[in-house]
Every structure is written in C-alpha cells, then in structure tokens.
Amino acid sequence: MNSLVDLIISDSDSIRNQSLESICANLQSSDLLSHADELDKFRRTSGNLYHRVRALFFLSAIHRYYLPKTIPGTQSGKIPFVGYQHLLSRRFVEAIDQFLDVQATQGPSDGLCSAFAEAYHQLGFQTLADQVRKSVRTVHGNQWMFRLGHPADHPLRIRKELLKRGSKSQARPTLREETAVRMDFSHSAWSDIFFLGMDFPQGARVLNASIDLGVCGRDTTTKPPIETYLRVIDEPIFRLVSVDLGASAEVHSISEMFDFARDHLGLLKAAVVASGIVPPGLDGSNQSMAEILALVVGPGNGIELVSQINDIPKGSRLAVSTNLLGSLIAILMRATGQIDSLDGPLNEQDRQLVGARAILGEWIGGSGGGWQDSGGVWPGIKLIEGAIATEGDAEFGISRGRLMPTHRILKESDAPASTREKLQDSLVLVHGGMAQNVGPILEMVTERYLLRSEAEWLGREKAIRILDEIMIAMREGDIRRIGQLTTHNFQGPLQTIIPWATNRFTDLVIETCREKYGDRFWGFWMLGGMSGGGMGFLFDPEIKKQAQTWLADTLINIKRQLAHSLPFAMDPVVYDFKINDRGTSAEFLVDNHAPMPEKYYALMIPKQLRKPLRDHSRDRQSELEQVGQACRSDQSDTSRLLIDSILPRSSNLAESGQSLAEVLNECGFDRQQHDVIRDDLRAGRIGLTHNRLAANLAITDVLASDVTDMRFDPNPDATKLGQQAIQNSEVAVVTLAAGVGSRWTQGAGVSKALHPFYKFAGKHRSFLEVHLAKNRRTTESINGTIPHVVTTSHLTDTAIRNQLKADDQFGFTGPLYISTGKSIGLRTVPMVRDLQFLWEETSQQVLDEQQQRVRESARQALTAWAKQAGEGSDYTDNLPHQCIHPVGHWYEVPNLIINGVLKQMLTNHPSLRYLMLHNIDTLGANVDPLMLGQHIIQQSTLSFEVITRRLEDRGGGLARVDGRPRLVEGLAMPNEEAEFNLTYYNSMTTWIEIDRLLDAMGLSRGDLDNPNATENAVRSLSKRLPTYITLKDVKKRWGNGQEDIYPVAQFEKLWGDMTTLPEIDCQFLIAPIHRGQQLKSQDQLDSWKRDGTADYINSLCAW
C-alpha cells in the first residue's frame, strides 16, 4: 500500500499522526507524482469522508509545497481555461480532471501545480463544509425545520402568555433576555473548529467563562452585555430592530427574511430562521409574512424582535455576535414554547438546543464561529470538550466526534470563588481596536492539523497540556501561574501553529507592559481567533487599578503610532468584567409602560412620527402616548436621547480634522480633469467594458525570441557588468509606495508599505523595511552605493516620512529619497452597469452555497446604494482620505521628473544611469547584478521582468498584440480566456535606462531644471496612454468598530502600458518565480511562508 494512504487509514496513532513532510520532504518529482496519483485514486474511492479530506489536503500540499521545487523550471505549462472555469464554479472534481488531462500531455509545471493545489484545497474544504452542514441539519430538533415547505403547515404557536394584555396598561407583555459573552481562558489552539472537534474530539478542549462587561470609565457597573427583547405587536409584520446598529426593518415577506445582507439585520434574520419561526425549509417560498404570523401569533398580529449589545465593539474576540445569536434564538424559542421556561435561566437540555441552533444560525447567515462561541449562554466557567460519536448520534459511523460538544460547568472544587475573585482582581480585559477577519486563520489551522506538520502538531499537543495546567492553577488559585501559562501558550504553541496569531501591535503592547511593570506584569491572555482585538493582561492585583488606567492610555498611544500601518477599526477600549453565573436568562415584563431600551425609542420614534398618529396601530399609539408621558413627567434619559436623535447638533470641525475640500485643495486636485472623467463615465464613454482591447486584435502568447530567460544561465559577463554598475553608483531603486493596499486590507486605507506583515529576524517588518534591507545587503556584499527612492502619494506620504524618521530609516544609511506624488483622484460612486459587468461578466469565484447567497444579497444592496447615492457622482460620504485615490503607478516615474527628485539624484550621483522600479509587494526584487547586467547588455530603454504564471497571477501578462510583444493589463484583456494563453505574468519590476527614457520623452538631463518642459513632456506622454476605470473596495467605519465595504470607481494609468509606445524600446526578462512573486492579499502569506519564499526573501536582506 502507498505509504501516504497508509498514513491516512492507519489505526495506529503513531502512524496516523506522522507528518506529510516526513515522507515528502526529499522526494523527487517522479515519486511525488506517483504519490499524488495514488492519493487521487484513493480519494475517489474511499468511503470515509475524513480519509478523503485528508487525502485532498495531502494532494494540495504536495502540489503547493513539494512538487514545484522538483520540477525543472523550463516546464512552463499553461493552466487550461476550462479547468479554471470549473474551479470558479465550484466544480472542483471536473477542474481536477481537466488539470490531470493537461498534466498527462504537457507534464507537470509550476502553473499546473498552483491550479491543482487550489482545486484540491477547495474541494477539501467543500467536503468538510458539506459534512458540517449535514450534521447541523441532522441534529435532532433541527430536522423538522428543513421539512416544512408551506406556511400553512407551520407547527409552532406563540405562548398564550405573550398575547394576554396587562390589566393596567392594556399593553402586551415583553420578554427580555440577558446574555453574557464568553471569554476563552486557555485559548483552545482553535480546537473549537467544528471539523477538528469532529475528527479529533479528544483534542478539542476549551475552558471558557461567561462574563458581564462594562466599559472602564464609561459604565458604573458590569452587566450582561447582550439584551434582546420580544413582544407581540398588532401589525401582521415581523419588525426587527438592532439598537446598536441603528437599523430597523419591517419584514413583510418570507423571502425578505432570507435576504441576509440587504441591511444590517442579517443576524436577527438568521436567528428568526434558526429559531424555526421562519424555518429554513421555507426559503424560496413567496408567501407573505402575514400568513405565517396568522398561524403562529394569530391573525393581524406580528412579532417585534429587538437587540442591544451595550456598545461592545465588533472584533472583541468575546464572541459577541454568536452569543447575540444565542440570545435571540433563546428568546424566540421561549416565545414559541420550544423552551419550556418563559423566564429565568435555561436548563442544560435547552442550552444545548440553543447552542445547536446558534450553529445553524451561523451557517444560515454565512458567518462562522467555533463551537465554544455560544458559551455565554451557559453560566460560569465551563470545560467544553469534543464528544465521541456513539450509536444513535447522527455522526456515528461518519466522524469520530459529534458536532455538538459537551459542557461541564466547573464546580467550586474546580474553580473556587476565591480564584474567581483573584482573577477579577488581576485581569485587565481590553479591545485593542483591530477588527480582523479570522476566517483565513481557521482554514490554516484546519490544513495544518490535517497535514500533521511536525512542529504544529507538537504545538497542539503542548496547548492541550497547558489547558490541564491552567485547570490545576485555577483549582489552586494561582493567578500568577495562569498568567505564565497563557503567555507561554500565546508565544509558544499558538504562534507555532499560526504565526499570524500575533502582530506588531500586540507584541509592542506586551513589550511595553513588561518594560513598565516588570515581574508585576503577570502575563498576556489571547482571546480567540487572533490578537489585536480582544486581549487580556494579567497584573499583580496591587497595581491592577493603576495598570488598567495606564494601559488605556498606552494602548491609544501605540495605536496612534501604528495607525497608518495596521488596520484599526476603532480606538482601543478597556473593560471591567465579572464572571456571570446565570448564562442567558429571561424576564417576563407585564404592565411595563416602556419596556424597550431607551435607545430603542430614540431610534424608532423619529421614524414613527413621520406618520400621522391616527395611522399607527392601536398599540403603537398607546406606546407613543406612554413614552410622551414619561418624557413630560421627568427628565429621563429617553427624553434626552430622543431630542438628540431628532434635533441636529452643532458639528465640531476641530474634532473631525481636515475636510475633503481642504485635502483636495492641498493636493492640487485637478477638478477639470476629474469632471471630464466623471462626465465620460456617466455618458458611458469610459467604464469597465471600455477598458478592454478590441476583440478583433490578435492576442497570442509571445515567442521564445521575445524573451530572455534569466533563470538558469549564470552569465558571468552580465553579472560582472551589473556588479561594476553597482560599484560605480550607476543604479538606484524606485520603490512604489503610494498605494493603500485595497486588496491587502480590503480598503482599510493604511499604507501597505508600512504594514509590518511578517517577522523577519524575530521582529515584525514592513514591506518598506524589507526593501531597504535588501538594498543594504546588496551594497554591503558588492561594496557600492544604491540610492533608494520611495514614491508616495498624499495618502501615504506623511505616514512614510514619519515612520522613516521614527525608526531611523530602519537603519538604512544609504541615500534615501522620498518622491511625493502630487496626483490624486476623487473616487466616484460606481455606475450600476460597471458593477454588473464586474459581477456578471467577469469570472468570479462562486462561494459556498450559503455564502454565495449572502454575497448576492449584498450585491443587490450595493446596487441599490449606487442608484440612491447617484451613479457616477463624487464619493464623499467617508473620511477624506478614503474618498481620494492615487491615480495609478504610471505617474510615479513622471512624478520623479516633475517634482525634482530625479534631478536631485542625478546631481548627487552624476554616474546614475539606471533605475530599478518595483511594486511594494514584489518582495523578491533586489538589485541583482545579473539582471542589471543583462539590461545593460541589451541596451533597451525598459526591461520588464516577467515570471511564469500561477493560478493566482491574474491581471494580464506578456502577449503579442498584432505581432508586437507588449504587456497587456488584465483590465484590457478582451476576454479572460486570452489571458490563460499567456505563459508569462508581469512582475512589474522594470529596469529603466534614464537617458533613453528622457530621450523618448523629448527631454535631456539638462531639461530637468525646466518645469515647463518636463510638465509638457509628461502631459503629452500621458495622453497617449489609456485611462482605466477600476472598482476598488473602500471601508466605511461607523459605530463601534463596524465596517461596511463599498466598491467605488476610480481611474488609473498603468506603467505596463509603456510597452505599447513604439518609441520605447522594451525587453522582457524571465525571472525566477521567487523574485517576481507578489503578495497581494494577506491570505497568501501562509503559503508564501511555507513554500520557502519567506526564507528566500530573508536571505536577500541584511537586518
């Protein structure tokens, strides 16, 4: 039997827990291909789901990490477009078959490996997701909800108590549920991922506590942060209100209830669906909500569901959203008799039910949480553990573990009251202000678990032992020991499993705590997911109060230092907390005049007052009267909040900083050019469709003679020439750092250049620091001087200058220039036709069924937003720096000419002849003597470095267009298939001969003093280059750490189009993959590290 298959199916732990690495590390390509072949056969025939999944992840890893290193580089096979389309449409099996067919004829190649890796990876996760979904559906108590197909068959009825009017007020009663959030004690090493719990139940263990919260300095007391309310109303609608998000909706049809991304009420809708009141089986039915409500609540009646989370910011790592979901589900289930008790806490059976439904709700709403996340529904401190599936469980025979874990609430003997007290006296809970998506982290954890990578597996075992030690320390009341353990857990096992669990911000805060308090700082406590959001710091109780105040200031200071390099959603917050011993608990309010939270009235009453009083339902009229009475009788908070919500406040401009108009003025915004572009956009003269080249142009792959392969020929002559040029200070580096990394942080608006993305030599380093470290290394090894230029835009200039100053240029002592870009554009609201083109006409990865539905719903909402905001109008509804954009990297070199930096460099370094221009994310680009020497030998104006294409390298490539080799931007491709015929992808790294470029622009070195001449030259060149319209994501932040992402339109001119100009002599050099690979999004980081690229980059740097 194949040794890898044996590793999958073995009953012996010692064999099964071996790593893939231990077998594949030193194999040749033929052996790896043979293993891949066997594994592929195995995964097609194995009846065991988990065996199949592990085989799929092995296959993915072989193609991603092992095989590419063993394939001769000359094999540059293309990825079949049909396979790619299958992949995008989630037909993974068909995609793999396509790739296999091509591999059989062309042989293996780096490009095909990337396609295989992605297809196997996605098929693996799809298989897992399908299984979890199936398990969620088959939980007893959930199944009926999927069978119900018509509202007339609805089997739930509202509790009679909720219909009975109060004897005094005549108002119907209100149910109020208060729910804690959960705090993870030990960090579970992400073992609460459903799949891990189901495959490795004995390793899935979490210690978590339910806690009440208050914001330090704002709230006088701690309380359960989640409150939900439910009452019967005399209108046949489902009214959903989220007080914190300031959102309300009246749901009139069943289909609206399944439209999760239409507004900010997706979580409430998911709860209504998961509670069974509008069960998932009704999804797609067109009936009105009144039909269901007539049966469930009685004709003419409806339900109002209200949520409030006491201003706890998003990303707190306290599972606020899952516990809110649990709270909503609990209250809805109480109201419909699915939970027996109408008030008080829940019993264990009911909590389990709510927990299962919360999982269902997360799946329905397209979000994802771990199985410990609904811990706030349970009281106190509990040990949550994976459970072995036994006969009678739906999972029996399919997986080792059950979907639902077991919860053991710790008794006094395990967690004495004294320990709880001590913990409360020692722990400072904070929200660091970062709200990050942990989805990619969870995928990485799953993958690593399946591959049993040695270090990570040992890390997992260690984390399991740490939990046991924490339990002991808890029993003994040794908080200092707990601090040591949680710190060790964070810095040891957790970062071994996922290095991305920490970041520069967290490390800096921990360092600062240590510096300030020494051994009175007892430890760091990571709460779930990743750090940067919710975190804990343990201090000696004697200094806790003082440390808490100090930490609040310190966090804000450190955030300010890093605000331009890391995506913060809000200012850090320090909490007060208390362990909650009730879990979720309800109150039944009768004859309460204004039972809803005060903010509810502030939100709802202004809307209601737009309608004449007589048009409101009887209950609504009566409530308005009662609130009016309350406002008149005392100066309650309600009246103050109400006035605030109705009447405008004077705006304080000093607080809001520079206005957009001021920013535009300061940057020399070209209003005239903007108006022309905007008019063209609105008139349909430019747009996404117009970016494309004419369909009748012949676009073919380049010939071997069009490129120079630099991967295998050491060419000592060229290397020597390059070295001499470096020694003679003939070359400078131009690092493009004007961008804000729209893809990198999904439009968070931080400078990508400054993002400390990876720990090199024990410290998080930014892109910019890496580039400077490469320069240092090259100059040190060759003994030359390489001036370094960093180009910036208005969005990044100040931040980069400040950072360089603060960090002493990252220790770079060579000549460093900042070239400030002067061109900015103003973003516009996109045209609906462009949105449709992007979503419908270009290939997009179809998501998992439910997520895809959520995405489609969001797209409808965005289309409605574009129409309502005015298609093509200026985008101004955001912070000024989020409304403007750099106008494309083409402008960076002209800027050097216009702003005098080039002149200055030539003055300081008269021998300077060449520039190496590169993107901020092309980390492998260094001043390689071989490449430089080749550029010198070829005597071309521009030499572009290209690399062989991988699946993720989308965005055009090197092509022959009507017989002439040139770079074609992805936006300009007449169709997507054409791109797949191109072997090479543009790395954007360009060698420039300065004098030839100036000559082509009609300039000479002497003209650089003449602003008119340079500006005219640039303007006339720019007119000959195409302007592209692109859609970029931009984040709009609001509320407490909330973020909405909008696609906005902007225009760009791109550097690669220089290859279209006949007077510019261009050459194309094939560079090794590592040298040209770009890091476009953070989810590439993991494989970037694992495939050895990170080590390669490190080897280019001198720190």
Added chain:
Amino acid sequence: MQIRNAVITAAAPGQNRLPLQQLVDRNGEEKTALQLILEQCWSSGIEDVCVVISPGDEGAFRSASGQHDGQVSFITQQAPRGYADALLLTRPFTKEAPFLHLVGDHLYLSESDLTCAAQLLAIASDAECAVSAVQSTRENNLPYFGIASGRPVPNTKGLYEVERVSEKPTPTYAEQALVTPGLRSGHYLGFFGMHVLTPQVMQLLEEAAKPSQTHSRTLSDALNLLPSRERYLAYQLEGHRCNLGVKYGLLKAQLAIGLSGRDREVILSELVELLSQHVQKTPVS
C-alpha cells in the same frame, strides 16, 4: 379486563354545542353527534355512559342523547377548569374500574367490521392495561394533538408500548423525544380522542391536578407518568376520526359518514353536480 363504563367529555367552552349537531348516519337517519357516539359505545359492549357537560347544558344533552336516556348520566363541570378536571369529576361514576373515554367533539369511523371503540376495547381487554387510540400524525398537526411515543410491540401490528406522552408538543421537542420507530419521518403517534383508562390514570390525574406555576396539567401529563407506574399501550386502530371542532369539521364528518353508508351514490352524484356548477361559474381567465 371487563370494561362496562364510558366517559364522554363535552364541557370545553366553545365546543359544548358540537355534540348536539344534527347529522345523517350511514343508514340515512338523522341523529345528533352525541347519539352517534353513544351508539358506538352501546355497540361495543358499554353499558353505562357518563357525559361531562357545562352548566345549563343538561336539558339539551338529554334530548340529544336519544332513546338511551336511562343508561346515560350527566355530570356538570361548574367552571372551565380543563380536561383533567372534567375527567376527575367522573370518579364517582368510574369508581375503581377501567373505563372507555371519548371526547364529545369527535366522531369515529371504523374501516373494519368492528367499531373503533370495539377495536380499542378488545386490545385493552387482552392486554389488561390502559390503551390510547392513536393515529399517525404529521408534524404540522402537532399544535392540535397529544402525542405518544414508544416501541412497537412485536407481532402485533399497530400496537406500541408507550414510553412518553406530551400535549401539543413543539416539533423541536417531538423530534428530540417523541420519535417512534416505524413511522415515516416527521410523523408521530397522535391521540385519536379515545382511550381506555385505568384507575391509576385517575390517581395520576389527581396528583397532576395540583396547581402548577407554569400551566394547568392535562390528561397527557398524567399519561406521561403512567408508563412508570403500569403498562400503557397505544394502538393504531383501523379507522379514522372526524374532529367536529375545526373549520368545516362538521361538513367533513357528514361527508365521511355519508360516503361510507347507504346513500353513497346519491352523495357522490350530488357532489359531482355541485362541482360541475362550480366549474361553469368559474370565469375563464
């Protein structure tokens, strides 16, 4: 086990007029619903019947009970204190003997030679224990029925050892606790409105009738406790029941009786004529 007595409950507010409704039986004779229920009792070997009624209803019920006046007694439930209370009131009548219990707003139509009541009594006599008549009930009807769950008794079709009973359960609870092997998914054993009850049940009713904080106890609550005290069976008998208390219940009951009796052809032809008229009147779109 000999069962001579029957109890009919007909005191529920809003339903107390249903047994008085006039219907035409299988032989074409006009009778009240009460008469039809009583006839089923007599033909099954029951000798005495006690009807629990609301205050002021005795006259109407007496006249609606037909010629069996002497064998029928009436007990008035003075206040609407629920089903369990109504049954408990009959304790002086049932004494310490098992009895047949039927609800006054249902009619029971057999699909075999024996009446529904006779089928149930036969099972109870054989097994010498309490038996509830049940029918397979889809989950959408859970809000209307008491539901029993249990294990099938080997070698007896349609007979189950009851393990648990719940009154109008939610589908969530039903799926977790009331699934009975052998039934289609989403189907449960719903009460038929006909039981043979033992003195133990009356004892449990008394215990269960104690005031509770959440809701008043029902017959189902008592029956849920019964398996822990004595054997308790459920039987899927050959027949069906017509609930007179639901919308068009009376109409459906009448059609069901008529279509199983002498005037079947007449009713069918009337229905066809009615349908054809309806079709003609429906505007063509």
